[in-house]
Amino acid sequence: MAESSTHVRPGGRSAKVRAAVHRAVAELLAEEEAETLTLPAVAARAGVHPTTLYRRWGSTAQLLNDVATSRFTDDLVVPDSGSLDGDLQRWLADVATDVADPDTLALMRATIGSGPAGGCACVEDRHRQLGAIIQREQDRGGQALAVETAADFLLGPLYYRAVFTPEPASADWARTLVSTYLATLRTS
Amino acid sequence: MAESSTHVRPGGRSAKVRAAVHRAVAELLAEEEAETLTLPAVAARAGVHPTTLYRRWGSTAQLLNDVATSRFTDDLVVPDSGSLDGDLQRWLADVATDVADPDTLALMRATIGSGPAGGCACVEDRHRQLGAIIQREQDRGGQALAVETAADFLLGPLYYRAVFTPEPASADWARTLVSTYLATLRTS
DNA sequence: AAATTATCGCACTGATCGCTGCGTTAGTGG
DNA sequence: CCACTAACGCAGCGATCAGTGCGATAATTT
Numbered sequence: 403m404a405e406s407s408t409h410v411r412p413g414g415r416s417a418k419v420r421a422a423v424h425r426a427v428a429e430l431l432a433e434e435e436a437e438t439l440t441l442p443a444v445a446a447r448a449g450v451h452p453t454t455l456y457r458r459w460g461s462t463a464q465l466l467n468d469v470a471t472s473r474f475t476d477d478l479v480v481p482d483s484g485s486l487d488g489d490l491q492r493w494l495a496d497v498a499t500d501v502a503d504p505d506t507l508a509l510m511r512a513t514i515g516s517g518p519a520g521g522c523a524c525v526e527d528r529h530r531q532l533g534a535i536i537q538r539e540q541d542r543g544g545q546a547l548a549v550e551t552a553a554d555f556l557l558g559p560l561y562y563r564a565v566f567t568p569e570p571a572s573a574d575w576a577r578t579l580v581s582t583y584l585a586t587l588r589t590s
Numbered sequence: 591m592a593e594s595s596t597h598v599r600p601g602g603r604s605a606k607v608r609a610a611v612h613r614a615v616a617e618l619l620a621e622e623e624a625e626t627l628t629l630p631a632v633a634a635r636a637g638v639h640p641t642t643l644y645r646r647w648g649s650t651a652q653l654l655n656d657v658a659t660s661r662f663t664d665d666l667v668v669p670d671s672g673s674l675d676g677d678l679q680r681w682l683a684d685v686a687t688d689v690a691d692p693d694t695l696a697l698m699r700a701t702i703g704s705g706p707a708g709g710c711a712c713v714e715d716r717h718r719q720l721g722a723i724i725q726r727e728q729d730r731g732g733q734a735l736a737v738e739t740a741a742d743f744l745l746g747p748l749y750y751r752a753v754f755t756p757e758p759a760s761a762d763w764a765r766t767l768v769s770t771y772l773a774t775l776r777t778s
Numbered sequence: 779a780a781a782t783t784a785t786c787g788c789a790c791t792g793a794t795c796g797c798t799g800c801g802t803t804a805g806t807g808g
Numbered sequence: 809c810c811a812c813t814a815a816c817g818c819a820g821c822g823a824t825c826a827g828t829g830c831g832a833t834a835a836t837t838t
Contacts, residue, residue: 416805416815436703437651442795451817456797458815463625508706514753515624515703518696521754554767557754559746565702566709566749579742586770589777604785604835630825639787644827646785 422448423455427469432505436512441465463516467523470513473506475527486539490580493535494556497528498576501564510565525561529553547587555583610636611643615657620693624700629653651704658701658711661694668719674727678768681723682744685716686764689752698753713749717741733775743771 426448430439439462445452459465480493500506513520533549540546559579564570571579614636618627627650633640647653668681688694701708721737728734747767752758759767 419816435651435705437649440795452795453797453818454816461625461796463623511702511706511708513703514699515701515708517623518699520699520703522756525754554747554750555743558748558750559742561750561754562742562746565753566713566745568710582774585777586774589773607786628825640825641788641827642786 419448419450419454420458422450423465424469424472427465428473428505428509431508431512436508436515439466439512463520466509466513466516467520470509470520470523471526473509474524478531480531480535482538486535486542486544487580487584489535489538490556490584491577493531494560494576494580495573497557498560498571498573501560502570502572507564507570514565525553525557528557532556545587552583555586556580607636607638607642608646610638611653612657612660615653616661616693616697619696619700624696624703627654627700651708654697654701654704655708655711658697658708659714661697662712663715666719668723670726674723674730674732675768675772677723677726678744678772679765681719682748682764682768683761685745686748686759686761689748690758690760695752695758702753713741713745716745720744735775740771743774744768 423444426444427439430444430447441455441459441462442452444462444465445455455465459468478496480489483489483492501510510524513524529549532553536547536549536552556579560571560576611632614632615627618632618635629643629647629650630640632650632653633643643653647656668677671677671680689698698712701712717737720741724735724737724740744767748759748764
């Protein structure tokens, strides 16, 4: 409603505040328990007045959602290795490395706990990237894979290990996972 | 430290308070956002004085961990269907049904967000059950499977769907997952 | 049955959170 | 360069949270 009347102002200061707040959230989650992640605490760490946070984000849930969406959305274009196998190996290894970082993991946990939509914000972009890889294979003349099924078998175990087990998966493990998955496709 | 001098007292009242508090946590998580899950709020819902919660649990993180451990630990013995396939199908379908419940999901999200050990508390017992099923197959003379790998392929996609996607998996989908997994084992 | 002690309820205090007007600063368009 | 307005800082106000002695209750032991 009235989307033309609200002039968004992404200029210097707003962007700077936003970046400082995002960094503060990441830092606090990295060093302390999620319990202490309150708006005044984030404001103090970011060197920003608490009022700003109450106005722009309103609650820690919305703030976390914003941070997570921003953090887990990269314009990264997966390099074309020429084959589906190569593309998936490289991509999933990168994802595994990213998820293995304790700080990243802390952000994911907090975001998941902030609400029902929290989990989606963490993997939304990964789904998009996986879809792009599969689409590329299809354009190459290869088989057409279901994105959902591929996500279940590739992202599923990866994120499961990260969130539900004491130690996350490695990049090598991710590559093995891709090989196993593709082998399954050939035999079925 | 002096573990023999502190007599644990699981008698009537303590157990009653504990049950009321656990129920209150589940109720509040089911109907409200996780943000409002504070110790006084839980106490009010449970009809218990807040002081009791501060003394026995100390923080919402520890309380959630206790509730989750209790909730996701059932002495349920998986019925012996005679085959690994049957055992797994039945068991994973039950797990899927359990995880598909919105209230259960809310408890899981909150527990994950409460700390690094939160996720483990949710699946610890599932791992134990899976191990028991695999051990039974081995005793039957069947193949010896790695529990970790089986968990990756079975629990992984299931919990991934539940936590990271808008709608969780169904029992039928879980059964299909078991079939696919066992087929993979035969061809490798 | 009486003594013991773990556990809970009550009253109370400081600290902090969530939030709201109001003035000021700094990007944006003419 | 100037007007305009979105965004931020400041001061301050309830409300609630986290935590602490102290007495009462009830489970356990002797």
